[in-house]
Amino acid sequence: MEAIRWEHDSLYLLDQTCLPAVERWLRYTDYREVAQAIKTMVVRGAPAIGIAAAYATVLAARENCCKADFPAAMSRAKEVLAASRPTAVNLFWALNRMERCWQTFGLARLEAEALAIHSEDIQMNEAMGKAGAELVPNGARILTHCNAGALATGGYGTALGVIRTAHAQGKVSMVYADETRPLLQGARLTAYELVRDDIPVTLICDNMAGYLMAQGQVDLVIAGCDRMAANGDFANKIGTYALAVLAKHHGIPFYTALPSSTIDLSIPDGSHIPVEQRSGEEVSCFAGVQTGPVGVRTWNPAFDVTPHELLTAAITERGILRPPFDQKLACQFV
């Protein structure tokens, strides 16, 4: 399964706002429209928005290649794309890598660089799948949150990549997918991916996870990651922190799976991660129907930050990192 394609000089995105009811691909030839697609979550998930931004940089270069002020035009395009979503560092990582590419090699290499970012991401997911599956016991019942699957990446997935590999090894007896309010990435996207792949999945509301753990029904939790700071604190979809606290209380291992493009060693800890605030309507409405009183105050952070103390291990393409995370991250990801 894939959500991003580059064909005939155009970017195609599977519109994730309509899934699972409607599978429709949208075509993009203008980088500004790609920025809008990232903002409105046609494409979402940390690695996927980095990949989309890389292809958008190719579109910007095509548009501006004949202009005398090409560098200034490219800086403006980068600013527009960088302003689309603030939390996942993959977006900025990809934009910086594309900028270094055109500054060093000119335009000729840009398309190849975007394609490389895309294919490297799939390879990293497969490597994480292999490494992470070692942590999965036979007959495992795994809880996951939001969507860290093929749809959120170049393909295969980070947390769902681990689950896919462990399932292929016959070790998964059940995946519990949190629905993930307010935008339901767990219900709409994770459950959809797992049903399509014939991996056993049970959909639960977010507020059921604690009781599920108390019933002894969860052997491990695996979530994705949008940005990991130098000390191992990490941002992921709102609700991840609560799951980590619950897992600690119940003595359940709690893992995050992330490629190196999600690690931000420039910030010392999670307090420096910018957390996106989204429209209150996502909270006061459900599927377009007003569920709270009109005019009610809302609070809608799209992510939260889980302190590294709650993390059992981080699954990366270079293997499993256990505490102390600051030393391991500094050694392996400089």
Ligand code: MRU
């Ligand atoms: O707001 P979203 O849907 O972009 O949030 C996505 C997540 O929080 C994922 O868990 C994260 O990006 C990791 S995806 C491999």
